[in-house]
Amino acid sequence: MLNKEIYIELQDTQWEFEYFDHDRIIARAIVYDENGQFYFVRAERDDDFGKAILIETAGGGVEIGEDLLTAIQRELKEELGASVEVVCKIGVVSDYYNLIHRHNINNYFLCKVESFGEKNLTQDEMDSFHLSTLKLSYEEAVQEYENRTNTRLGTLVANRELPILHRAKEIIDAII
Template structure:
């Protein structure tokens, strides 16, 4: 998912969303209301609106409008078909990161007694908003309330939160590299200026996984003609190492021993306005391979897994023949991770007995 500033091209999608949630807002004519359309245009002109976009379909999933001057959230909605996926939380967090957290932030929303508004109130309360005025009404006479988020002390606020993990032995992790467009001979589109990029943060766990024969597991993304290491996104409040075990079990089909940290890589994916953090670990297969659990998208992309020698794996990651934008980043990232892991792999192979290794289990 991508969070970016809304543009004029997004106006029809925003109006469609307003129609989709009009029953919740108790405003059946909202999408065609001239005042609402004027509001949308004003927010876009001022760069005071964010949109959540599906990276695969490029469809808009939700919008949030805000006011820098008044330091408040002024409109917030997610398509009903996309609720329950964390989209609202990410939109709100992105907006809060733009607003002044050293001052009180407010929003006028539904009262607690209004059941259809419970999901919205849940998100606000999750971020620390509290009710401060339950005597308000909107322009059509519906009862609403004002909620407020108390200010952070400036010195305690951080844009990038620490990754959640129980095992502290690997942290702080060595930074392997940062990957930028110029590392991949990519140019930034003229319409995306450097000072307008609003990066969505995504965090993931990656595995350099060895089997008892000393071979390394790679996934072949056949649709886009590139290879990658197993691993994937860390879910909200999920421990980093638990995420690693879960992802390997889903993509490879086996339990693992996590031997040691390798390092981290940051990717600045400007086309998607996404900041990707990857935390890589050296792992060893610890049990038979059963069945994989690929997502529908991974099946569509043609994921096929196999084991390779270190030299073969390096060769496959170093020869990207596709045109996929993400593929260019992934192969560069995983190539660097695998190069960084070579000394640790040689040490493990030299020991001969995998089960003698002491890991993070």
Template sequence: MSLVNLRHAVRAIILDQDDRILLCRFAIPKPEGTTVVWAAPGGGVESGETLLTALRRELREEVGLTLDADPPHVWHQEVVAPGHAAGYDGVINDYFLIRTAFFNPRGALSDDELAAENITRLEWWWPQDITDYHGTDLFSPRDLAGPLAALISSGLPDRPVPLGL
């Protein structure tokens, strides 16, 4: 059996008082053209970091949010798919829920530093707009509307909900 090299990352489901979710627009260059994916803020867990340490760092860098408490772990995703993450056989994403008042996201990273991470925009989305979206951009997870609706309507799960691609 061969070992699988997965990139471990943390992501924040940031919901404001009106249940809008903050998403990052990633424009990922590929040989066949650019793929646009809307995903929760976050990123890779560096060597020696805990999940929550990585989450705090990523939120400070990308959106300028400082956490006062440890957010609940709500979703877990494992995707084994060569090419899904450059240099890896896939990803593991652990998602944490953060409830906060609406804010204008602006992290410590410059626009050039964000662009180097393929982030081209940060935007608040209404859940219904995700459900109704029929354009060419993708969401991560692809079925984001479903787990998001369940999280908003049912509240915190007893343990992290497994997600698909």
């Protein structure tokens, strides 16, 4: 039962739906270490979605010709500086960003840190989103997601990621 992938379909409850005109295939990960600590990305945004400080899983768009496993390894190296072992695929969350007319297909993986090195953030990630790494316990991460529901985008991200974090914790507890 633990290796059964979950699938969640969410709607954007924060902005009115007009239409969506593109899909984005995304690889994301719940990243943990041998001490049970979790690693996330903290983003400070001030854009069309509004001003917000967010917690989010590391990950991003799958590039043309790239498979999901290659994408998640690349994204974790870029955003966290982490080399990881991919433990398993947790599942898929399909959600929408009505404001930018986008359907997100988020493929989530559970990954265990092997080592940390240099990050390779894009200029936009540094200048527009001020990305940094958060190292949190499971309980701290849950609280951080809940605290960030004070913005509309924070609510969308928490709705998408909290069920995945809970499932990841179940899997980790079962394999320890």
